[in-house]
Amino acid sequence: MxxxxxxxxxxxxxxxxxxxxxxxxxxxxxxxxxxxxxxxxxxxxxxxxxxxxxxxxxxxxxxxxxxxxxxxxxxxxxxxxxxxxxxxxxxxxxxxxxxxxxxxxxxxxxxxxxxxxxxxxxxxxxxxxxxxxxxxxxxxxxxxxxxxxxxxxxxxxxxxxxxxxxxQIGLGATVKIIHQLLAGVHIAVGAEAMALAARANIPLDLMYDVVTNAAGNSWMFENRMKHVVDGDYSPKSMVDIFVKDLNLVADTAKDLQFPLQLSSTALNMFISASNAGHGQEDDSAVIKVFDGITLPGVEK
Amino acid sequence: MxxxxxxxxxxxxxxxxxxxxxxxxxxxxxxxxxxxxxxxxxxxxxxxxxxxxxxxxxxxxxxxxxxxxxxxxxxxxxxxxxxxxxxxxxxxxxxxxxxxxxxxxxxxxxxxxxxxxxxxxxxxxxxxxxxxxxxxxxxxxxxxxxxxxxxxxxxxxxxxxxxxxxxQIGLGATVKIIHQLLAGVHIAVGAEAMALAARANIPLDLMYDVVTNAAGNSWMFENRMKHVVDGDYSPKSMVDIFVKDLNLVADTAKDLQFPLQLSSTALNMFISASNAGHGQEDDSAVIKVFDGITLPGVEK
CATH class of the missing domain: 3.40.50.720 (NAD(P)-binding Rossmann-like Domain)
Incomplete structure (x- = not known):
């Protein structure tokens, strides 16, 4: 049986x-x-x-x-x-x-x-x-x-x-956390790239089109930067989720005594976005940490 | 005519x-x-x-x-x-x-x-x-x-x-540089994630398989971290190319007075890898900046 x-x-x-x-x-x-x-x-x-x-x-x-x-x-x-x-x-x-x-x-x-x-x-x-x-x-x-x-x-x-x-219990958790490290940094660097494009007066829809058809693409760029192009920050997954998940990455780094410079930088970007009042918005709202640019649907 | x-x-x-x-x-x-x-x-x-x-x-x-x-x-x-x-x-x-x-x-x-x-x-x-x-x-x-x-x-x-x-001449150059920003950070964060997996005793081939089947994937992760799994750093595209390209990103940031924290962190990782003697290896060799881990095909 x-x-x-x-x-x-x-x-x-x-x-x-x-x-x-x-x-x-x-x-x-x-x-x-x-x-x-x-x-x-x-x-x-x-x-x-x-x-x-x-x-x-x-x-x-x-x-x-x-x-x-x-x-x-x-x-x-x-x-x-x-x-x-x-x-x-x-x-x-x-x-x-x-x-x-x-x-x-x-x-x-x-x-x-x-x-x-x-x-x-x-x-x-x-x-x-x-x-x-x-x-x-x-x-x-x-x-x-x-x-x-x-x-x-x-x-x-x-x-x-x-x-x-x-x-061993804990290995599953660790693999998920390493996955979230990539997901979180990919959203944050997508925001960094699109913010630079805005600063350089590159049309964001064109930038999005180029990247998603080239080797600079990521699953998260394609999924989340569409929200930036559309100016739609209604939450699918929120900024505060990545504050939580990248803090789990930081805890893991501490436990294993391992330096994770990109992840900690991305964490700080999500924390700044949350502290600026965007914690409950879509995680693509991490792009709002950048001043000196004009984004679709965002008033400064 | x-x-x-x-x-x-x-x-x-x-x-x-x-x-x-x-x-x-x-x-x-x-x-x-x-x-x-x-x-x-x-x-x-x-x-x-x-x-x-x-x-x-x-x-x-x-x-x-x-x-x-x-x-x-x-x-x-x-x-x-x-x-x-x-x-x-x-x-x-x-x-x-x-x-x-x-x-x-x-x-x-x-x-x-x-x-x-x-x-x-x-x-x-x-x-x-x-x-x-x-x-x-x-x-x-x-x-x-x-x-x-x-x-x-x-x-x-x-x-x-x-x-x-x-x-306007310069827009094409800028779009390419923003594309390289994403490509370079994606390689560097792929290395950061795989290095953490090695530190946590996660089999790297399994980690690679999970990520490439999930939302943490990027074009560069899938292409370059395969070299890490295989322990093959024969150059397809070299570390020093991304030292050059991420320096172009940094120059662009300076010209436009714009903060690019993830890109500058990734640039430093590639510079460190080059200074450690890996400049002419495949760009995935940026993972060699991490100490305290064992990687396939890499002797310390």
């Missing part, structure tokens, strides 16, 4: 969590939804969840696995431990932690889960809301063979690509 | 110039090749050039246009002015300057060309040797309508995409 999980509680029904939850329902799993937002619970209930609640203790005994898709380590600790959930789960329940957190936080969460005889998969995700909705996330995970094997139906349902980084 | 050029002298038969020259021959233009390298001249002669020489004065009166594909502004000045070529060309000959140079240098070259009644197109190229060979370069050009119109057969023959940035 397979030891694969048949039921899963999904904590955090934001755009990523909601997509993952619906993908699990589509794959035939028994899905239980947990969020503080009643509207999100109603949406998931309509989509076919077994049950939904603001309190995971309502059905903790029904769960073979838990997927945590909240924003940061503090929230992971709250939903797993402060609520009493970890203490009320069946022994050997697998907990897939998919928030972007530090390797140290991942290891501390593992220790606590182990003390309740629970199994952790350190499993950050990437791909954004669109890929979550279609079950095509990228998952970069580390943990025991048992964790991977039990969670196979969940990984199959939610991800187009699953990377097994190794056994 | 069309005013389009029928003959062109191509100065600088490196990988880009040779590709452009052959593309012009294939398009039916009369091509004259100029280089100091006799082997390159023989190759182009075999490919169907009208004539080749180390001295452009040998056939300057036959040329309707000149394409300059040398390495830097100093070389452009040498081949056009110190040799006496500009003085010996027919009036209204179009000179397409495709080296990566500063906007200031482009303007100074234009002034000198104008004094000989010659017409300039400020036309940097991108795409590498492979795209030059197939006539698929990207050209980012500025200049008069007359320059574009006369050079149309050359632009059609050598480029898949021609951007008309505007009339």
């Amino acid at each position: 397979s030891n694969e999980v048949k039921s899963i509680g999904i904590i955090g029904l934001g755009s990523m969590g909601m997509g993952a939850a619906k993908s699990c329902i589509n794959a035939g799993l028994d899905v239980y939804g947990i969020d503080l937002n009643e509207a999100a619970l109603a949406t998931l209930s309509d989509a076919g969840a077994k049950a939904v609640s603001t309190n995971a203790l309502d059905f903790s005994q029904q769960l073979d696995a838990v997927l945590v898709l909240v924003v940061n380590a503090k929230q992971v600790n709250t939903v797993l431990f402060k609520t009493g959930l970890a203490a009320s789960l069946k022994p050997k329940t697998v907990v897939m932690v998919s928030a972007t957190i530090s390797a140290d936080d991942a290891k501390q969460i593992e220790q606590q889960l182990n003390s309740y005889d629970l199994i952790m998969l350190d499993a950050p995700v990437s791909g954004g809301a669109a890929k979550a909705a279609t079950g095509d996330m990228t998952i970069m995970a580390s943990g025991s063979a048992e964790a991977f094997s039990k969670l196979k139906p969940v990984l199959d349902a939610t991800a187009a690509k699953v990377y097994n980084i190794g056994e | 069309s005013n389009e050029v029928k003959s062109i002298g191509i100065i600088g038969l490196g990988s880009m110039g040779m590709g452009a020259a052959k593309s012009c021959i294939n398009a039916g233009l009369d091509v004259y090749g100029i280089d100091l390298n006799e082997a390159a001249l023989a190759t182009l002669s075999d490919a169907g050039a009208k004539a080749v020489s180390t001295n452009a004065l040998d056939f300057s009166q036959q040329l309707d246009a000149v394409l300059v594909l040398v390495v830097n502004a100093k070389q452009v000045n040498t081949v056009l002015f110190k040799t006496g070529l500009a003085a010996s060309l027919k009036p209204k000959t179009v000179v397409m300057v495709s080296a990566t140079i500063s906007a200031d240098d482009a303007k100074q070259i234009e002034q000198q060309l104008n004094s000989y009644d010659l017409i300039m197109l400020d036309a940097p190229v991108s795409g590498g040797a492979a795209k030059a060979a197939t006539g698929d370069m990207t050209i980012m050009a500025s200049g008069s309508a007359e320059a574009f119109s006369k050079l149309k057969p050359v632009l059609d023959a050598t480029a898949a995409k021609v951007y008309n940035i505007g009339e």
